[in-house]
Amino acid sequence: MKRDKPKYKQIVDAAVIVIAENGYHQAQVSKIAKEAGVADGTIYLYFKNKEDILISVFREKMGIFAENVKEILEKEIPATEKLYKMIDNHFSLLYNDRHLAIVTQLELRQSNKDLRSQINEVLKEYLTLLDSILKEGIDQGEFEKGIDIRLARQMVFGTIDETITSWVMNDQKYDLLKLAPEVHRLILKGMIG
Amino acid sequence: MKRDKPKYKQIVDAAVIVIAENGYHQAQVSKIAKEAGVADGTIYLYFKNKEDILISVFREKMGIFAENVKEILEKEIPATEKLYKMIDNHFSLLYNDRHLAIVTQLELRQSNKDLRSQINEVLKEYLTLLDSILKEGIDQGEFEKGIDIRLARQMVFGTIDETITSWVMNDQKYDLLKLAPEVHRLILKGMIG
Amino acid sequence: MKRDKPKYKQIVDAAVIVIAENGYHQAQVSKIAKEAGVADGTIYLYFKNKEDILISVFREKMGIFAENVKEILEKEIPATEKLYKMIDNHFSLLYNDRHLAIVTQLELRQSNKDLRSQINEVLKEYLTLLDSILKEGIDQGEFEKGIDIRLARQMVFGTIDETITSWVMNDQKYDLLKLAPEVHRLILKGMIG
């Protein structure tokens, strides 16, 4: 499997750095190759095309998000607690990899529709896990019964996403992690409380 | 003033259609000119360059969003009601202009950092109006006192935005307008209710 | 006759200024029109096309050079003296119109072959007058008998032209007029003296 070879990861990591530092449109394949320490042509031994590099970046990195959430799901704690851990996990991973935060929140969104729809496929797994938490919360009577799960998921993800994007656009100058409790509270209790 | 001339609006409207139908990266100036029924060169009598067309699209159309919200703000109704009207207005405008919805939710996000930072300037006005509603709600005792306005704004806008983007990505096949009450309820009361 | 109308001269003079200040390639018709205080379209009531403006600039201005030389030719003085007066006249006219010097020595030479061959037609009259001086000098025994008139003319004009071009390229910072006697001496007696 190509994905397990060292050069594969080398190239994916190089792509994150190059995109974060140069922006999506200035992230030429040749720059990524140089950063990865391989020849341009070598890229094509591991990836079908440039788009394939970018979707791989997302898949590899987002995979960690999903894995963590899977572990959270298995814990024997209330759904509200799981939701908190998910938010905190999401914030933490991007807080600890500033380059990745720039790439996922700003740069990769400049990609074309095709790439974005592939990215959404990857996201779907993550959102499905989120749905599981929500269902569990409803079943356990923690969340309102009549809730529309799709809308609730959009609120949770939209709020998390917008919060992180704002943080990135403000040059990551405040402490994202400290926002988790209030985000959690808002999502659960709304603005009326 | 160039903005009041008929050709200016013709070109802006043509740009929306061309971008929606062809995608951001396939929206060549010549295509926009053809759709607008003018020569390529005429574009440059009204716009400085291609980027100027795109930011104008956003400014012209987003301006309507802001104007409506301004009117809502002046009404003598509770802040929660104003919030509802704002959500409903946002949904309605994009529901009634499917092309515009595609452009704002998907295509214009592919633009480069420069253009997006200009777009954000335009957005800022809109978000400031949202802040006014939130402040009013707090002052009137409708919303929780201790609320972090910035986070609340990010929840409201993030939820609205994510809801519409999902609707667009699902080919606008369900009735977006009907979602407004539940979105409003979620934002106000959260998932616990 | 269009050439006698005030706007004709206005436009020619505007062209000299615009070309001198902006350079040949930045001397758009619209800029010349603005400088002349007329509408773009008005230019085309007086000139066939842009090239026609430029050739007219040369014709109008170079005409003065030729007229002066004609007067010199009629004087009852030795050919060497006439040659001196010609050099001095050439230097004086450009020394006193710095804009024109830039235009003739630098900018107009960027024109294409067609325009330059038309310019050469205008120059021919001037060079023919120079030939007359040379012939007269030979007939009077002032200049060497066996001289090749064409080559002699090329030396005289080449030297004058190169001297002025160097002066212009050195930002006209020394006194061109003072060079006339030595240029005259060099042409007559060469470097051996």
Place this chain on the structure above:
Amino acid sequence: MKRDKPKYKQIVDAAVIVIAENGYHQAQVSKIAKEAGVADGTIYLYFKNKEDILISVFREKMGIFAENVKEILEKEIPATEKLYKMIDNHFSLLYNDRHLAIVTQLELRQSNKDLRSQINEVLKEYLTLLDSILKEGIDQGEFEKGIDIRLARQMVFGTIDETITSWVMNDQKYDLLKLAPEVHRLILKGMIG
């Protein structure tokens, strides 16, 4: 070093041909690439931009002029003889490369100020060598003591240049080489002899 690779020279030579045959303004990069037998993009592996091709043409070709004059300077012959050889060399090189003659005398002069100032830098080296001959002649007592070297250089170069330009504009229809002795004589002894 890129300059030593065969394709570099291929492209420079192709540029001379294309410019001579089509004129400066009709010498598109794609035409040069086709003439050189390479793809458009290949040009940019060897040259920064189009201007870089043109200045390289001048530098490569003019370099030969300068090298030859350097050799002439080292010979143990009188300065007048060196001057003759320099004129003859200048005439010969352009006589034997008709395309190059057209390019240097007519086409490259249509370039914009930036390019021409770069061309002048290259020319300067050549003119400095000419100055050396002149100084030597003065020191050796061959040329007049009181001579203004700058003016003398302008006479020599102006005469050579004008002679060749006239030859090119007359479609190179007479034998340029035969003019060298008389040009030399005129420069040395002037018109009085």
Place this chain on the structure above:
DNA sequence: AATGAATGAGCATTCATTCAT
């Protein structure tokens, strides 16, 4: 497996000129 030189399609923008008023 790895290289990197070579490829070539694709597009925003300028500006001389026209012509309806």
Place this chain on the structure above:
DNA sequence: GATGAATGAATGCTCATTCAT
């Protein structure tokens, strides 16, 4: 005569991908 809004042809350059070595 005078205007100036509208026209539309024309081109340098980038960069993802290939393939001979």
